[in-house]
Amino acid sequence: xxxxxxxxxxxxxxxxSALLRAxxxxxxxxxxxxEVFDGLKEIPPYDEDDDVGAGPAPAARFxxxxxxxxxxxxxxxxxxxxxxxVLKNAVDWASRPAGAGPLRNKPVxxxxxxxxxxxxxxxxxxLRKVLGATGARVAEVELAVGHAHEHLDAxxxxxxxxxxxGLRDAVGVLLGELxxxxxxx
Amino acid sequence: xxxxxxxxGLPTGTWSVDxxxxxxxxxxxxMAGTFQGTFSDFEARLSDRVLGGTAxxxxxxxxxxxxxxxLQSPEFFDAERYPQLSFEAKDVSRSRDELTIAGExxxxxxxxPVEITGHISEPAPDPYxxxxxxxxxxxTVDRTRFGLNWNNPLPSGDPALADDVTIIVDLQLAxxx
Numbered sequence: 001x002x003x004x005x006x007x008x009x010x011x012x013x014x015x016x017s018a019l020l021r022a023x024x025x026x027x028x029x030x031x032x033x034x035e036v037f038d039g040l041k042e043i044p045p046y047d048e049d050d051d052v053g054a055g056p057a058p059a060a061r062f063x064x065x066x067x068x069x070x071x072x073x074x075x076x077x078x079x080x081x082x083x084x085x086v087l088k089n090a091v092d093w094a095s096r097p098a099g100a101g102p103l104r105n106k107p108v109x110x111x112x113x114x115x116x117x118x119x120x121x122x123x124x125x126x127l128r129k130v131l132g133a134t135g136a137r138v139a140e141v142e143l144a145v146g147h148a149h150e151h152l153d154a155x156x157x158x159x160x161x162x163x164x165x166g167l168r169d170a171v172g173v174l175l176g177e178l179x180x181x182x183x184x185x
Numbered sequence: 186x187x188x189x190x191x192x193x194g195l196p197t198g199t200w201s202v203d204x205x206x207x208x209x210x211x212x213x214x215x216m217a218g219t220f221q222g223t224f225s226d227f228e229a230r231l232s233d234r235v236l237g238g239t240a241x242x243x244x245x246x247x248x249x250x251x252x253x254x255x256l257q258s259p260e261f262f263d264a265e266r267y268p269q270l271s272f273e274a275k276d277v278s279r280s281r282d283e284l285t286i287a288g289e290x291x292x293x294x295x296x297x298p299v300e301i302t303g304h305i306s307e308p309a310p311d312p313y314x315x316x317x318x319x320x321x322x323x324x325t326v327d328r329t330r331f332g333l334n335w336n337n338p339l340p341s342g343d344p345a346l347a348d349d350v351t352i353i354v355d356l357q358l359a360x361x362x
Contacts, residue, residue: 098251098254104254104258105258105265132258132260133260134258135255135259135260137259137263138260
């Protein structure tokens, strides 16, 4: 089984991308594959006129990566109290075609980091709402890493024991959804 | 006036639902009015005075296909994991044509007791050479007790969708030969 990581930040030294990689190590420790999607920047603005057939190649690649994954782990920063536009745009592509997009029934979890004190909690809440509307199976987890520049070491690992535990819990809940799906199937 | 209890208010024999002439639906306060939907695929049966039924939640019908999809998602019925809702009457009281039923509703993996009120008609011959009777039932349940928690605030800050949902069932049950 495979978990796909999606970072809402495109910045090379992104704290959210680092947090995602740290989460990925925990996913792999549990015996699951983990991969970070690297093509968010190439996805064009959503335009229904362009959404014909498989759609533009970068969007089609994103949809395929989601379809091929058993679960998704998002890490989002907060821009102006909300989700980065590039991430919302990518989710909009993946939500289509309506009722049959790859996000439907897909187990997903959202975590986030920010250099401010609140750890992108608003963006996380909005991303959960958006993912719920797409039909995704949104895990009830939240990990808000505030002051991320102080709480992630040079290797991108959390330094605070409580946050480390929170990340492990978040990953555990998401993987638990996969086990639930296996049981339900 | 007499009151019969413990399933005694229901006809004997085995009766199955005439789906064409029956409706299973719901109504819930939404924004400034009442929003209603139905399930097109359902079963109901009265056998040995035990009344029960199921509905396929993926058959939910409203006036917008996008909303039907949303209703099937994990935020609402979660049709993938919990494809059916079911009901079973545990105790039936009848006074003339009025029914009060204590039963159990199972929805999204949660089973909760529900009290249902409604009306029942006496079995009568139908035009097809058979016999049938009707029941019209309503029950109000708190959807959040079944894990259907979605909401969205109105500009006033109040929730757009009420927690209490009225389940409305109108059945014609035909006697099995």
